[in-house]
Amino acid sequence: MSAVRLLVLGSIARRGITHGYGVHQDLTSWRADTWTSVKPGSIYHALEKLAAQGMIEPTDSGDSTKLGPARTEYAITGEGKQEFIRLLEAALKNNDFQMVAAGIAFMELLPRARVIELLEERLDSLHSTVTFLRTLPTQPIPADPSKHPELVGLWVGYFEYAVSSTESLLLALRSGSYLFIDEK
Structure with missing residues (x-):
């Protein structure tokens, strides 16, 4: 089980729709790198893998006023929500520090x-x-x-x-x- 996978799904679940940089901003502001092994590269790798597995999907945020290059924005799918809950529940009863820390970060979503x-x-x-x-x-x-x-x-x-x-x-x-x- 991966704390990074849980953190990425949790960030998207909290935000609703976000791009990879939004997930990165969340994890950086939470200082998740100090209590897990999450790194910028692992965030983007997790996004690619979650998208390929159908846990998240590219979506249109409806924001046509954005300046700069287009970014892929993601929303969590029904299957992704189930995976998030499964990972969250497993993390909260886990004895591994990184996993339980990631679980506590999202415990209020249960x-x-x-x-x-x-x-x-x-x-x-x-x-x-x-x-x-x-x-x-x-x-x-x-x-x-x-x-x-x-x-x-x-x-x-x-x-x-x-x-x-x-x-x-x-x-x-x-x-x-x-x-x-x-x-x-």
Whole structure:
């Protein structure tokens, strides 16, 4: 699963109709390059691939007053909306930092109850991961990297933080923070 694909579809879904530079502007203003592996080239590659797959389609914005060279503008298709929702739901329960970050960026485009449900699934997975990581053997002088106490400690610490931050987000959502699509 690709965070870039989710981000590009999400940008187009939010804007309605946009061109590649509009998507680039969104992701740049969100500083998505600091929390995902998105780069300008990956945005345009994703646009081409999404168009070829029928997830987005070239469209006429109706703006006849534009100056300068013509730009291809895109709108998300029905199939693209389904793919966006599928990617968004998968991202919100994912343990990968980039994926969950991209999911949180668009979580308000789902109903609040669904987001809570997905984050609860993520939390269960995170708890299982922490439990497993704590069982890993370590050695003072490790024979291989997987038994290095500092490496195992890093993994445990990362996932414990993920548990804590997911619990905090769930608390905020349950207390009514943010405005979701089913509340507008």
